[in-house]
Amino acid sequence: MSLILYPAPFDFHWMKQRPQQLLLRLARLGHTVYYCNKSEQERPVEEVEPGFYIIHQTKRWLQEEWPLLRKNSGQAAGVWCSYPLAKREWALWSSDWVIYDCVDDYAPWREAELDTLQRAGVVVCASERLTERMLRLTQKKPVVTIRNGYDTGMGLHRVDAKPEPTPFAAVEPGWQPQGSIDNECGQAEHHFPGNVVFSPVAGYIGAWAPWVDEALLRRCRKEIAGDWSLEIIGPEFGRAFPTGVGPEGGEASSGWRFHGMLPHADLPERIRSFSVGLIPFRRIPVALAASPVKAYEYLAAGLPVVTTDLPECRTMAPHVDVAVSTADFIRLLQVRLNNPGSKEDRSARIRYALEHTWERRAEQADRLIRSLESGSL
Numbered sequence: 151m152s153l154i155l156y157p158a159p160f161d162f163h164w165m166k167q168r169p170q171q172l173l174l175r176l177a178r179l180g181h182t183v184y185y186c187n188k189s190e191q192e193r194p195v196e197e198v199e200p201g202f203y204i205i206h207q208t209k210r211w212l213q214e215e216w217p218l219l220r221k222n223s224g225q226a227a228g229v230w231c232s233y234p235l236a237k238r239e240w241a242l243w244s245s246d247w248v249i250y251d252c253v254d255d256y257a258p259w260r261e262a263e264l265d266t267l268q269r270a271g272v273v274v275c276a277s278e279r280l281t282e283r284m285l286r287l288t289q290k291k292p293v294v295t296i297r298n299g300y301d302t303g304m305g306l307h308r309v310d311a312k313p314e315p316t317p318f319a320a321v322e323p324g325w326q327p328q329g330s331i332d333n334e335c336g337q338a339e340h341h342f343p344g345n346v347v348f349s350p351v352a353g354y355i356g357a358w359a360p361w362v363d364e365a366l367l368r369r370c371r372k373e374i375a376g377d378w379s380l381e382i383i384g385p386e387f388g389r390a391f392p393t394g395v396g397p398e399g400g401e402a403s404s405g406w407r408f409h410g411m412l413p414h415a416d417l418p419e420r421i422r423s424f425s426v427g428l429i430p431f432r433r434i435p436v437a438l439a440a441s442p443v444k445a446y447e448y449l450a451a452g453l454p455v456v457t458t459d460l461p462e463c464r465t466m467a468p469h470v471d472v473a474v475s476t477a478d479f480i481r482l483l484q485v486r487l488n489n490p491g492s493k494e495d496r497s498a499r500i501r502y503a504l505e506h507t508w509e510r511r512a513e514q515a516d517r518l519i520r521s522l523e524s525g526s527l
Contacts, residue, residue, distance in 0.1 A: 151180040152519055153219060153227040155245065157236035161187045162204050165385070166414045168253055168276065168298055168443070169232055175512030177201035181519070182225070186212070212242035220244060226523045231270070234262035240269065247271050247522050251296075252280045255439035267291075272522055274515070277441040277462050292527050294518055297462070299508040300446035304418045307450045307500045349377040350487045352456075353424035355417060355444050357387035358408070361437040363430045363458065364392065366476055371405055374484045378405065383420055385411035421451050426486045429457035429470075430479070445470060450503035452496035454486040469502045 156173055162185050170185075177183045182201050186208040193206035195215075205211045220227050229243050232251040250270035252263075264287070267273065273293045275281040281295045300306075352370070354362070371380055382391075391408045412420065421427070427448030431437035441462045448455045455470040457463040458479060463470055471486065473479035490496075521527045 151182070151225060152523065153223055153225050154181050154183045154519075155216070155227065155229045155243065156183065156185050157208075157229070157231060157233060157239060157243075158186055158188050159233035159235070161189050162198070165411070166301075168251075169230075171299070171301060171508040172251075172296075172512055172515055173230065174199070174202055175508055176515060176519075179512060179516050181516070182223075184216075209239070209242065212239065216242075217244060228519065228522075231266060234259045234266040237262055237265050237269075247519075249274055249518070249522070252276065252284055255280060255283065255435045257435070272518065272527065274518070277439050278465075279439045279461050283439070294514075296511050296514045296518075297506070298441040298443045298446065299506050299511045300450045300503040302504075302507050302509065304421075304447065304450070306418055306421060306447060307504055349379065350425035351379050351381055351423060352426045352428055352483060352487065353381040353383065353421070354428040354430060355383045355421065355447070356442075357384050358382060358389060358391060359387040360389050361431050361434055361440075363432045366430050366458070366479060367428075369476060370480055370483055373480055374487065376487070378425075378487050379407065380405055381407050381409065381420075381424070383409045383412055383417070417447075418451075421447055421453070424448070424451075424453055425490060426483060427451075427453045427455045428483070429455065429460065429463060431458050431460060433459065446503050446506055449499040452499050454490045454495070454499075456482045456486055466502070469499050 154173065154176060156169060158169065160167075162170060173183045173185060177199065178201070180201070182203075184203050184205055185198075186205045188208075189206075190208060191206040195211070196204040196206065198204060226246045227244070228247040228249065229245045230249050230251060232253050234250075248266075248270045249272045250263075250266050251274045253276045267284075267288050271291065273284045273288060273291060274296050275284055275293060276296065276298055278295055281293055284293045354367075356362075367380060391410075392406075427444065429442050429445055431440065431442075437458075438461060440460065442457070442460070445455055445457065445463060445466060449466070449469055455463075455466075456479060457470055457472055459472055459474050463472055471482045473482050518527075
């Protein structure tokens with residue numbers, strides 16, 4: 151087993167994303183992981199769970215503690231890097247191997263990415279499109295696709311389950327809405343306290359970022375009649391919420407609600423309250439190369455998913471509905487608001503999500519690390 155150093159682009163507790171998902175599971179498989187927070191704080195090393203540590207004083211720790219750990223452990227040591235700009239600290243890295251985890255096609259990183267590729271012995275990519283781009287850039291190094299996945303700890307695949315306690319579950323979830331698709335047309339009904347039945351909800355969970363197609367969502371609200379609402383949950387990232395809305399309030403009268411960023415522990419009950427999960431991304435490079443985590447989470451809850459035409463989402467058909475145009479997206483959403491599908495459809499979506507868990511992704515990463523260290527790649 152290895153010592154794994156991760157130079158992070160964001161602090162561990164900010165938002166649960168691919169790095170935490172993969173690295174926590176690599177620790178559970180027996181590796182020892184050191185997650186180096188981006189911020190520098192006067193705090194001791196924090197053990198999140200056995201074999202997984204958060205480093206708060208990264209520069210000092212890399213200078214003083216990391217060399218001693220390497221010397222005394224007798225284990226191979228590697229760097230798992232998904233942040234090309236971390237090259238600024240390369241002088242502090244001392245390792246037997248470097249794996250570059252390419253997670254985005256993000257233009258501001260491209261120059262630094264070339265330097266990272268030179269240093270890496272292996273490249274991991276979160277989507278097939280990223281794999282194709284990396285193969286064009288580096289033809290002499292192994293390039294492996296390890297997609298994103300479903301976090302089984304959220305419990306979405308288990309109707310009556312609460313999420314497992316995790317380092318992110320700081321807020322205890324409240325009631326769990328129970329979905330039913332027993333009526334004649336398969337329409338989803340969400341039963342809340344007091345047996346109140348709410349109208350259908352189309353939901354998006356993720357960053358409110360430049361790749362989200364706000365114009366598309368506005369057209370959906372304008373052109374799809376009926377008593378339904380649109381819920382947006384996630385932080386502002388590179389753009390602001392539309393004027394007059396946000397976590398403090400939403401356009402309730404027009405069916406819009408922006409909730410901002412919520413604790414990760416709150417997301418399962420929010421997802422369960424949806425009737426349809428949305429991936430409303432513009433067809434720009436960063437979105438076309440994305441492996442949308444939320445698609446797996448929506449499917450784990452048995453939800454129908456309506457997405458714009460993204461390469462990774464095409465691979466999920468027929469479990470997701472891929473719209474080839476704005477008009478098609480509006481049509482598919484209208485269909486799914488009225489008919490989310492049969493019980494068999496719901497079961498098939500859940501099975502698909504369970505075939506694509508973070509545990510399976512971590513097993514891929516573990517095999518890759520073992521092969522790299524044994525020289526069998």
